[in-house]
Amino acid sequence: MAIFKVLMFPWLAHGHVFPFLELAKALSNTNIFHIYFCSTSINLESIRNNLNQHSSSSSSSSSSDHHLSIELIELHLPPHPHLPTLPHHQEHTPTLMPTLMHAFQLSASTFSDIITRLKPDLLIYDGFQPWSAKLASSQGIPAVYFALTGSIAFSFFHHLFTHKSSDSFPYPAICLHEYEKRDLIAEEASIKVQDVDEGFAFGVFELSCDIVLIKSCCMGVERKYIDYLSTLCKRRIVPVGPLVQENAVDHETDSWIMNWLSKKSKSSTLYISFGSENYFSKDQIQEIAKGLELSKVNFIWVVRSPVGSDHINVEEALPEGFVDRVRERGVLVQEWAPQAAILASPAVAGFMSHCGWSSITESVYFGVPVVAVPLKLDQPVNSRLVVEAGFGVEVVRDEEGKFDGEGVGRAIDEVMLGESGERLRKRVRELSEKIKVEEEDRFCVVVEELSRICTKKSTCS
Incomplete structure (x- = not known):
């Protein structure tokens, strides 16, 4: 040939x-x-x-x-x-x-x-x-x-x-x-x-x-x-x-993350990542942290310094005492994380995402519903699709585009808990099966x- x-x-x-x-x-x-x-x-x-x-x-x-x-x-x-x-x-x-x-x-x-x-x-x-x-x-x-x-x-x-x-x-x-x-x-x-x-x-x-x-x-x-x-x-x-890419885990950091995740019960953990080129203000990072505290779910958060603050320690941008309060149920990752491997884990039941298209396709492929927090460019449009297609919810914002911790917590609970969470997971798994067929x-x-x-x-x- x-x-x-x-x-x-x-x-x-x-x-x-x-x-x-x-x-x-x-x-x-x-x-x-x-x-x-x-x-x-x-x-x-x-x-x-x-x-x-x-x-x-x-x-x-x-x-x-x-x-x-x-x-x-x-x-x-x-x-x-x-x-x-x-x-x-x-x-x-x-x-x-x-x-x-x-x-x-x-x-x-x-x-x-x-x-x-x-x-x-x-x-x-x-x-x-x-x-x-x-x-x-x-x-x-x-x-x-x-x-x-x-x-x-x-x-x-x-x-x-x-x-x-x-x-x-x-x-x-x-x-x-x-x-x-x-x-x-x-x-x-x-x-x-x-x-x-x-x-x-x-x-x-x-x-x-x-x-x-x-x-x-x-x-x-x-x-x-x-x-x-x-x-x-x-x-x-x-x-x-x-x-x-259903990639293998071959870095020490990756292995540590996956080992931590393997000890969590099925559908108990939220994965949070907003991509490598998206940044929140310090205030919005604190509201996300507040929402995580209110929700009580396990989480892996790939967190970056606030916009315009490349050299600030990430912990300085978080609420005082946050890291200690969530130590038993949450981990913060400041480098690259094996996203595909994390989403493929049975422990993961939700993905808080900026709604970049690659992240959306990975989420659906692995059958994980989305907590949508779009920032710019195509992300808001992709977020509307998440809601229209029935495999996620979008965090509510005010007229200036700002969100608060209570809204973040409600969106997390809707995706992770109760009948709404089961409905969203069922829908995204149906889509996942169709993709693979x-x-x-x-x-x-x-x-x-x-x-x-x-x-x-x-x-x-």
Whole structure:
């Protein structure tokens, strides 16, 4: 069978690199595609460790060597005085976003040389570098956009972009509150400062050939949004599934967390994480802590310093005495946590989340209902979906977007306890089962579509 060469090129952040890597693994495992995976040396080190770990965990499988068809290609960013030599997903990445974006754009000529040298049959690109699709096109190489934001948010914001209003969006449960609209305007202004390419945002759809790949959850929930997005962008939307890495635990910190969790009873523990690039004020951190004290549930909280306070000790941001009062039923994690492994634990019955799309897909995949605390960008829209689809609740906020400890505690109890908790868990487990039934057939379509595009390119060359 012919081997097609596919160059995969994600944005630099952890939340982009690893969904691309999971897709790379799945494609290479078909023995149809040879994958070139392009990123910076810092990211490639993590990717190499991930592939080695995957090889070790699957050594008894007939597919244990499939990582050998993933070839890592280093992208050299131009020197910049404000660009640190540490992973691009570290806590202060948000303050470096303009610098990273600028350096990334300046690497276009280097990437052009990579395309010329590798001569791939296909480029799969991310939304932050529309210029890469243009470079591929200039060399006669088709490009496919891989969208990591969900179809719900993309269809909503594409409608807003097209019609200059969300009032006529055909699914009214998906909406923004007034304070979220104000925040969105500020976020858009920031992005415009960072980006100088007219292909950014929805132009990336137009640069994709006749399909767009999208990270998806459950078709029963998403189908209408996928269909509407396809109408808006005039491309066939091909869902690739959740791309969840059911990773092994191999770090000392991870092992300690999982050991603590293994001693908790079934459906007794809340997992709390708001992603690596989201920050609360000190006041809001204290309200979350207050809600946890009121709820009395066990918890694992991946907690970060308050916004604008990178160097403050996390405990200083928490209510006085909080750590001692919850010591028997809660743990605070200030580094990376094995999210997939935690969500897969029978002890976990809820996930308090910022509602980033990857977190939502993982939550549904593992059958864990959501306590939604969205912050920015697509997160509020994803949170509305959580409520509409019946697998979570959203923490109530005031007109300024602030929440209090009592509201946090009520939302936790609704997800974790009583009949409401049982109802939510039953619903999300139903969705989880559907995802796993759909997974194989859905990926077959992805393989067929990419093979078609590569074949067409080969016959036209």
